[in-house]
Amino acid sequence: MKRLLGLLLGMSLLCAGINTVAAQEKSDGLTPPPKVLQVIREVLKPGKGGSPHVATESGFVKAFQAANWPTHYLAVDSMSGPSRSLFFISYDSFEAWEKDAKATEHNAALSSALDRASIADGDLLASIESSTLVYREDYSLRAPVAIAQMRYFEVEVFKVKPGHEAEWDALVKMYVSGYEKTMPDAHWATYQSIYGADNGGMYVVFTPMKSLAEVDQNIAGMKKFMSDMGDDWMKKASALAETCLQSSQNNLFAFNPKMSYVSDQWIKADPSFWKPAQ
Numbered sequence: 001m002k003r004l005l006g007l008l009l010g011m012s013l014l015c016a017g018i019n020t021v022a023a024q025e026k027s028d029g030l031t032p033p034p035k036v037l038q039v040i041r042e043v044l045k046p047g048k049g050g051s052p053h054v055a056t057e058s059g060f061v062k063a064f065q066a067a068n069w070p071t072h073y074l075a076v077d078s079m080s081g082p083s084r085s086l087f088f089i090s091y092d093s094f095e096a097w098e099k100d101a102k103a104t105e106h107n108a109a110l111s112s113a114l115d116r117a118s119i120a121d122g123d124l125l126a127s128i129e130s131s132t133l134v135y136r137e138d139y140s141l142r143a144p145v146a147i148a149q150m151r152y153f154e155v156e157v158f159k160v161k162p163g164h165e166a167e168w169d170a171l172v173k174m175y176v177s178g179y180e181k182t183m184p185d186a187h188w189a190t191y192q193s194i195y196g197a198d199n200g201g202m203y204v205v206f207t208p209m210k211s212l213a214e215v216d217q218n219i220a221g222m223k224k225f226m227s228d229m230g231d232d233w234m235k236k237a238s239a240l241a242e243t244c245l246q247s248s249q250n251n252l253f254a255f256n257p258k259m260s261y262v263s264d265q266w267i268k269a270d271p272s273f274w275k276p277a278q
Helices: 002-016 051-067 094-106 108-122 165-182 213-244 264-269
Strands: 036-044 073-078 084-091 125-141 152-160 188-196 202-209 245-255
Touching: 036 094, 051 108, 084 094, 094 108, 108 125, 125 165, 125 202, 152 165, 165 213, 202 213, 213 245
Parallel strands: none
Antiparallel strands: 036 084, 036 125, 073 084, 073 245, 125 188, 152 202, 152 245, 188 202
């Protein structure tokens, strides 16, 4: 029961305000979720985080800046769990990803600069891996947010038991419908992992936050939501969660502007943050 309550708590917290990074922004400053999201995960050796990692990652940023490369990425550093950094690269499609990769290969100057940066960065890493996620609009609600104004991510990973996708589908859609009716400010984007070490029943949810005070607000909102939905609704959700969820894990990450290569729109939105002194 304690494990189940923890899963339900996480499920409710994820519905408080979730989105992720995309390459393009709407005219109103809101960023729609990308359809394809590449996530590169670097686990650092002890003592190699902070300024040493910023120094080696600056090689990648400078290489893309020199090439005026059109594909951007966001870097975040862990605030919980192992010392690691995540890099999010968004694409409109897998075809767009392929075109970007081929263009990089055919740019000799950029490729050489990236190779040099990779060698320097590799000395700091205990491991590196990548995953590919696809956007699940049917599991998301009011997804676009002004992501350039955000400073933190809450990243939650749900592992669904094999053969129980139908129960998972019903559970998520219960939350989507419930929050749509009772919480007008709620918004989130859900992704499904289809390639990489963590795929096959793996779903990832990103909660962008302007400050960590929003964690406190999300907990209060979760309690209100559970009260509004009532005991019968919670019992049904609990039964579905017990059946379909194998595990969930939630961690906090802080945006790192010095290791990110972002668009001019993001820099204009907050130059003091996105263009810090090196």
